[in-house]
Amino acid sequence: MSCTTVDVKAYFLGELPASERSSLEGHVHGCQSCREELERLNLMQTALLSLEDQDVPQRIAFVSDKVFEPRWWQTMWRSGPAMGFASALMLAAAILVHTYARPVAQPATISTVDTAQIDERIQREVGARVDAAVAKAVSQTEARQTEQIARVLDAAEKRIESQRRSDMAVVQQAARLYEQQTARLMVAVNNDQRAGQ
Numbered sequence: 001m002s003c004t005t006v007d008v009k010a011y012f013l014g015e016l017p018a019s020e021r022s023s024l025e026g027h028v029h030g031c032q033s034c035r036e037e038l039e040r041l042n043l044m045q046t047a048l049l050s051l052e053d054q055d056v057p058q059r060i061a062f063v064s065d066k067v068f069e070p071r072w073w074q075t076m077w078r079s080g081p082a083m084g085f086a087s088a089l090m091l092a093a094a095i096l097v098h099t100y101a102r103p104v105a106q107p108a109t110i111s112t113v114d115t116a117q118i119d120e121r122i123q124r125e126v127g128a129r130v131d132a133a134v135a136k137a138v139s140q141t142e143a144r145q146t147e148q149i150a151r152v153l154d155a156a157e158k159r160i161e162s163q164r165r166s167d168m169a170v171v172q173q174a175a176r177l178y179e180q181q182t183a184r185l186m187v188a189v190n191n192d193q194r195a196g197q
């Protein structure tokens with residue numbers, strides 16, 4: 001039995017079948033590196049059990065163990081209970097990468113902020129100018145409308161006045177006509193009376 005075929009961790013976690021346990025114990029007894037590995041696992045378990053959080057996944061030892069191996073993430077991927085820790089680790093790595101990547105990205109961020117501020121300033125300026133133009137147009141329109149209304153009112157007044165005058169003329173004419181007709185009638189009546197006598 002060589003070190004490569006021995007699963008000290010499985011033994012430590014009690015995952016080895018009884019048939020394999022005795023042969024492993026025999027190997028560990030004669031192999032210093034496997035004995036040290038087992039001692040290390042025992043130490044780690046003691047440390048983990050001393051933590052307040054008793055829900056720490058048992059296989060967290062594997063995760064911390066394999067981190068510096070080239071394919072450590074594959075081990076974590078296969079290890080279900082460690083996935084929570086793996087996700088946390090990946091998140092931590094992402095945050096770390098982000099933190100280191102940030103100073104490089106900062107000039108772009110600043111220019112973006114500046115652009116946004118300039119954009120906002122332009123928007124505000126344009127808004128103010130549009131408002132002023134609209135206000136001016138409205139006041140001009142109002143002035144024009146007032147002027148127009150005044151003109152229309154004036155014209156209407158004049159029209160009414162001239163209408164009144166022409167109406168008066170018609171009335172006066174009618175009155176004169178009536179007077180003339182009455183006078184003619186009176187003459188006729190007088191003539192008839194005189195003829196009848």
Ligand SMILES: [Zn+2]
Binds near residue numbers: 006034
């Ligand atoms: Zn060994």
